[in-house]
Amino acid sequence: MKFSEMIYQRPELETLTAEMTALTARLKDADRYETAREVFLEKEKLDKRVQTQATLAEVRHTIDTRDAFYDEEVKFWNNAMPELQEYAQAWTKTMLASPFRKDFAAEYGDLMFVNAEIQLKTFSPEIIPELQQENDLTQEYEKLLASAQIPFENGVYTLSQLSPFKNDPDDGRRLAAWQAEGGWYKANQPKLDEIYDKLVRLRDTMGRKLGYDGYTELGYYRMGRNCYTKEDVEKFRAAVVEYLVPVADSIYKEQAERLGKSYPLSFADAALEFRSGNPKPAGSADDILAAGKKFYDELSPETSRFFRMMLDDKLMDVLSTEGKAGGGYCTSIPDYDVPFIFANFNGTQHDVEVVTHEAGHAFAAWMNRDRIPLETVWPSMEGCEVHSMSMEFMAWPWAEDFFGVDARKFRYSHLAGALTFIPYGTMVDHFQHVVYEKPEMTPAERHAVWKELLGVYMPWMKLDGEIPFYAEGEGWQRQSHIYSSPFYYIDYCLAQTVALQFWAMLQSDRSAACPFDPQCLRSVCRKAKTWLSEYDLSGIR
Ligand SMILES: [Zn+2]
Structure with a gap:
């Protein structure tokens, strides 16, 4: 069924809660496994129905945040979900x-x-008001970013539409784009500070109401972490600083040399990987989707069936249009047994990642569509990101179809980017640990923490007054996860480590896969560094 034909209907909250109460009573009364199992499967169906309706509202809302109907529906779900949790x-x-x-x-x-x-451990009816306010605040943040109308050259752009200019090979133009974007964030900083300050205090209150020493422990439980702890993350963090930061630093030193720029790099110069321009996909949005179809057709019969269905049923909304929320995501619509991909194509290599990364998530979810219980269709996030980030590397042999003449640039840029991402992502996580440890910090103190961490994790970045917001060490406010999904970010770093192991295996070297083992990061770094230094950059500098 096509996405547009899927029916949205707001359920009656009282009916839902009555159904859940009845199911719970029947489960309690069940005197045989067969009876209990029957009730359990009915509850699965109810969960699917609720998730389907909430997801349809959310997806249609993000496709056009100005649509008043779905705006109301998302508000309904923001209030209903915490109540249903009880x-x-x-x-x-x-x-x-x-x-x-x-x-x-x-x-x-x-x-x-x-x-x-x-x-x-994550819920008590006592925190319902905080959960509702948290939803409202993260929605306010999302809407603020989606509402950005930034004058640049002769036009007006959304944040997403502006981002290609931030990679423009022309130094003056690229810097101007960074200044325009940074200027918008700076102008909206009082609001951004206020929203985050409220969120931190709310979350701290939730943690305390549930009997924890603040938010962090609750945050880990909310991420569903069932096999690693804060101490493991600290170990990982130390390995990142020891093994990865030096490799990433050498990547940027070479980049500075290629660009003819001095080291450390400004934010605008760090964004340009090759003097002749960053790799660009070959052709239009349709060409990228066609290349994706070829890739999945040739990869396996399962991926072929999957991707054709995504195209036929219009389960991908990829063009960047006015009013559309920023970023990209993949989700599931359980009643229809299908995933959905949301993205903002902007003519950069990011567009290809939608077809490799997001569709990697979608493929995993689709393969899992019959899994019971519903909650295991998507594992916890670090597991999910292994699917998507590994799929990106699996697409390497098809890089020519996606990038044409820029395929060679792409392979270098992709591997270098995977490595340089991990210090950044780890910093995003480290920052949040400090924030929730000291919820009483002022916005200015939080900015100072970020700036200090930049020196540890991203020493290649020049901090000075050239670009508002970014060069002042305040760029964390553009990272939506910090607002909407606390402690999520480390999952990307753990997954990227495992995905890099897939990369290493695809280069025909097999090694054990545990991201917390410092030796793992060390061996991946060594292998990747050798690959990058031996890479032939002639003609693509
Ligand atoms: Zn992902």
Whole structure:
């Protein structure tokens, strides 16, 4: 079925809560596994229905944030979801207390119980008002960014539309684009500071209401982390500083030389990888989708069927249009057993990543579409990002189809970018640990923390007054995850480490895959550094 034909209908909140209460009572009363199982499967159906409607509202809202109907619907869901959580919690408690847990675990795996125990630690009806305010505030942030209308040269641009100019090979034009964008953020900084300050305090309150020493522990539980801790992340962080920062630093030193710029680089110069311009996809949006079709057709029969369905049913909205929310994501519409991809094509190599990265998520979700329980269709985020980031590397043999003459540039840029991303991503995570450890910090103090971390994780960046906002060390405010999904970001770094191991394996060298083992990051770095230094850059500098 085409995405546009999928029917959205707001459910009655009272009906939903009554259904959930009835199911929970029936589960409690079940005297045989068969009966309990039947109720469990009915609850699965209800979850699918709720998730489908909430997702349709959310997707259609992000496609046009000016649409008043879906704006109202998203508001409804922002309020409904926290309320429904109370009923979901009653269900979860009943499942955990069920005498048939062993039978359930034997049929559907024990993971749902492990996760349920974690989930119970994230909620109490006492924090419903905070959860609702949190939703409103993150939506306010998203809308503020989507509303940006930035004058540049002779036009007016959204943040997403402006970003190609931030990679322009013309030094003056590129710098002007960074200044225009930074100027917009700077002009909106009081609002950005206010939203984040409220979010930090809200989250700290939630943590304390639930009996924790602030937000961090709750944040880990909310991310569903069932196999690693803050201490593991600290170990990873140390390995990043020891092994990756020097490699990334050497990449930028060589870049400065290629560009004829002095080191450290300004934000505008760090964005230009080759003097002759960054790799660009060959052709239009349709050409990229056609190249994607060829890639998935040739990769395997499963990927071929999957991608053709995505195209036929219009399950990808990729053009950057006015009123559309920024960024890109992939989600699932469970009643229809399909994923959906949202993106903002802008003529850069990012467009190809939509077809490789986001479709990597979509493919994993589609392969998992029959999985029970529903919550395991998507694993936790670091697992999900392994699917997407590895798919990016699997597409290397098809780089010529996506990039034409720029394919050679792309391979270098992709590997270098994967390496330089990890210090940045780790810094985003480190920053949040400091923020939630000291929720009483003022906005100015938070900016100072970010600026200090820049010196540790990104020593190649020049901090001076040339570009408002960025050069003042305040660029974290453009990273939406910091606002909307605390502690999410490290998942990308862990996944990138594993994806780099896939890259190494694809270069026909197999090594064990645990991102927390410092030796793993070390060996991946060594291999990647050798590859980059031996890469033939003649003709593409
Ligand atoms: Zn992703």
